Amino acid sequence: MTTTLVIPGPLSEEVATASRNSMECAAVLLARRIEAGRDVRLLARSLHPVPPEAYIEQSPHHLLIASQGYVPALGAAEADHAVPIWFHTHPGEEGAPLPSNHDRQVDREIADLFQLRSGSGLYGTLIASPRGADYVFSGELTPETGETSSIDRLWVVGERWKLMPAFARQATLPEALFDRNVRAFGPAIQTILGDLRIGIVGAGGTGSAVAEQLVRLGVRHLLLIDNDSLSESNVTRVYGSTPGRVGQLKVEVLRDHLLAIASDLDCSIVDGMITTRSVAWALRSCDLIFGCTDDNAGRLVLSRISTYLLTPVIDVGVLLSSDQAGTLIGIDARVTTLTPGAGCLVCRNRVDLGRASAEMKSPDERQRLANEGYAPALGRVEPAVVAFTTAVAAAAVNELLDRLIGYGPPERPTETLLRLHEREISTNRAFPHDAHYCHQAQGKWGAGDEDPFLGQLWVTV
Amino acid sequence: MDNDRVDALRPDRPQAFEIKIDRTNYKVREMVLTGGELRRLPEPDIGPDRDLFEVVPGGSDVKIDTDTKVEMRNGLRFFTAPAQINPGR
Numbered sequence: 369m370t371t372t373l374v375i376p377g378p379l380s381e382e383v384a385t386a387s388r389n390s391m392e393c394a395a396v397l398l399a400r401r402i403e404a405g406r407d408v409r410l411l412a413r414s415l416h417p418v419p420p421e422a423y424i425e426q427s428p429h430h431l432l433i434a435s436q437g438y439v440p441a442l443g444a445a446e447a448d449h450a451v452p453i454w455f456h457t458h459p460g461e462e463g464a465p466l467p468s469n470h471d472r473q474v475d476r477e478i479a480d481l482f483q484l485r486s487g488s489g490l491y492g493t494l495i496a497s498p499r500g501a502d503y504v505f506s507g508e509l510t511p512e513t514g515e516t517s518s519i520d521r522l523w524v525v526g527e528r529w530k531l532m533p534a535f536a537r538q539a540t541l542p543e544a545l546f547d548r549n550v551r552a553f554g555p556a557i558q559t560i561l562g563d564l565r566i567g568i569v570g571a572g573g574t575g576s577a578v579a580e581q582l583v584r585l586g587v588r589h590l591l592l593i594d595n596d597s598l599s600e601s602n603v604t605r606v607y608g609s610t611p612g613r614v615g616q617l618k619v620e621v622l623r624d625h626l627l628a629i630a631s632d633l634d635c636s637i638v639d640g641m642i643t644t645r646s647v648a649w650a651l652r653s654c655d656l657i658f659g660c661t662d663d664n665a666g667r668l669v670l671s672r673i674s675t676y677l678l679t680p681v682i683d684v685g686v687l688l689s690s691d692q693a694g695t696l697i698g699i700d701a702r703v704t705t706l707t708p709g710a711g712c713l714v715c716r717n718r719v720d721l722g723r724a725s726a727e728m729k730s731p732d733e734r735q736r737l738a739n740e741g742y743a744p745a746l747g748r749v750e751p752a753v754v755a756f757t758t759a760v761a762a763a764a765v766n767e768l769l770d771r772l773i774g775y776g777p778p779e780r781p782t783e784t785l786l787r788l789h790e791r792e793i794s795t796n797r798a799f800p801h802d803a804h805y806c807h808q809a810q811g812k813w814g815a816g817d818e819d820p821f822l823g824q825l826w827v828t829v
Numbered sequence: 830m831d832n833d834r835v836d837a838l839r840p841d842r843p844q845a846f847e848i849k850i851d852r853t854n855y856k857v858r859e860m861v862l863t864g865g866e867l868r869r870l871p872e873p874d875i876g877p878d879r880d881l882f883e884v885v886p887g888g889s890d891v892k893i894d895t896d897t898k899v900e901m902r903n904g905l906r907f908f909t910a911p912a913q914i915n916p917g918r
Contacts, residue, residue, distance in 0.1 A: 392917060430917025435880040435910040436892065442891045470917045477911045484852060485884070705894050718850050 377526010
């Protein structure tokens, strides 16, 4: 079992600021817990610092805190259906974020109270020490019944994305195979790439190109989702496809191809559509997702996942336009990054809601509405060319690398527009609309398994 | 006749109230208990090293001092917390 604490950028910055304080300080972090297969994810929701008046004593080495300093957060945890995580710092660049004897005594004193008053049955701990602009951490999760387990990794999702292993975890050196990568961005990023759980929705022209690049970069945990079979015309652009495999599931063709590149790849496949609840549910285990689907309804689901599960989504779109003679006049593509603080695909007007609605209807009903002029006609075969789908796939993977490495300017765009026919690239930033679920004030960041899942209705199949 | 005696004579008055302190249920017959009296319900008493709080669902829990009077009602929940905790290295 691996436990990951997922924390939005602004909350992580609060933790970093506290860790840089020369005085030890404390807070209660509230997080919702979800079980994703064998793994646990804690989705951080809010941080409740101990108020200054509750510190009876405060020094660089110890604290004495009155009950009013931490009790109010426990009621808030119950109201928010959250796990209370007792957070404090061990200051100093040399500080080790490991529990001391004092800390263990505190754990014994408050664990039961935290489990009981929060109603979660769980007590979490988090200790942080500063390391430059970042911090290092250790953490644990203790259920009322059962054994304490460690918080193994911390996934920060904001302007930058940082995957931090627990302090005590031994760093492994990347294999020699990745020497050229390591020379470009160092061993730490290479290790992170190998540890990330990445979902790819769509295994066609862009999805397969994204997958192949990720595996060659060193990504070793993939979840591929597609409900389509390989057609003859897919062979022109789907990586790993051959004429001999036409008719087989795209996810199987792609998985086999990727395993031939990296036999140690952990690659799960799902033959299904993301508009199905069970398929969307499978994505709860992912750290980030590439959206390589061309359906609008699927994009609506991905948009919600990015907010409700704190899972960044890099959404990819390509549109080739032709004139009446059938000659290419426009090659437009976009790479849109959905992360806490960025506008979702609806706020950006990147989803055709009419088509999304039509896609959710049965084929007969859709045809009837289209005939009556109440729904757009679907099923049109769009042009697609491997050079362009690969170009936008590379731009999407570049986006991931920039978010991990931070090689670009600090004011990161959340969308890159490629106008290949003009040889132009531009970027933009868009923010959530006030009343939309992706806005922080709506309380849906890290909502997790709230019923209904992702706050939407699901079609029963 | 004081208010407590008037209440005691009301036919709809419950004979006892079920309340909870930490994980244990208690049945009390008094209309009002002080913080000190509540502290003496568990066996052994709640020691001075722990604070007593009344659960306020959807609100901020209230610390109950020794002389604070609390009107009893069914389902009332209390919990105790270490009065001070001492994390450090």
